[in-house]
């Protein structure tokens with residue numbers, strides 16, 4: 001196999017690169033027009049990474065041929081994106097860009113697509129395939145009734161960032177600010193008799209008018225199923241909702257039994273199998 005990664009110059013991405021980055025994403029059907037009732041999700045997401053985290057591009061022949069980004073969660077370096085231009089796949093560009101993005105980070109994590117080149121590159125970078133991340137979609141009215149012991153409250157990103165740091169040790173104030181800034185974002189807190197038991201963000205989507213549950217984190221040790229149902233109901237806002245549920249999550253059989261459909265899947269990998277509790281975390285696959 002020829003290694004065309006050699007002559008490509010890896011450099012920091014700037015906001016001026018975003019249109020070219022979007023062209024590469026669109027070529028992999030990871031970006032596209034905003035659907036009626038949807039919002040631009042990808043544009044602000046890329047800007048957040050360029051301005052607040054670490055985004056690199058591979059420049060070759062006067063253009064950009066690959067893009068990748070990482071963020072440090074305080075617990076791990078998370079590979080958020082890695083995309084090579086379709087005409088240059090399998091030539092070493094992805095592997096070289098990944099090395100530059102991960103540097104010597106001791107704990108690494110990512111969500112791999114079904115592209116056959118993705119998982120081998122991540123395994124060689126020290127990550128182990130752990131769980132499927134199943135994208136489940138369904139209607140609010142399909143959800144079982146919410147436990148009467150739970151209440152759901154509006155929340156601020158600052159209080160949710162403090163709660164996350166208390167529960168996991170991860171300091172994510174900048175990302176909470178971003179999630180709350182997304183168009184039609186809905187930060188919320190679920191409480192039980194002991195106090196906060198889960199929090200998350202509902203958000204709009206780009207490809208459809210339905211909503212997404214953008215992360216749900218549940219208090220360590222708590223029964224995860226009732227707060228997951230409450231979080232899905234809140235994020236759905238009475239309509240359709242999509243969420244990423246990890247394979248071992250006990251809510252998975254319940255949601256499938258209620259008629260939720262698997263619409264896509266990714267593979268979660270990490271160098272540390274204890275990085276997240278798959279029963280008590282519905283991740284944002286781009287940002288963990």
Ligand SMILES: CC(C)(COP(=O)(O)OP(=O)(O)OC[C@H]1O[C@@H](n2cnc3c(N)ncnc32)[C@H](O)[C@@H]1OP(=O)(O)O)[C@@H](O)C(=O)NCCC(=O)NCCS
Nearest residue numbers: 083084089090091092093094095112113115116117118120
């Ligand atoms: C995934 C992706 C970023 C990898 O970048 P790339 O430049 O194409 O990949 P590389 O050439 O650097 O490395 C691919 C490796 O996988 C290996 N590989 C390919 N198919 C394989 C298979 N079926 N089994 C095992 N290894 C395989 C190749 O041999 C190569 O390893 P080598 O460098 O030791 O020869 C790129 O293919 C891509 O953009 N894919 C489409 C978008 C996507 O799915 N991105 C990933 C999001 S998680």
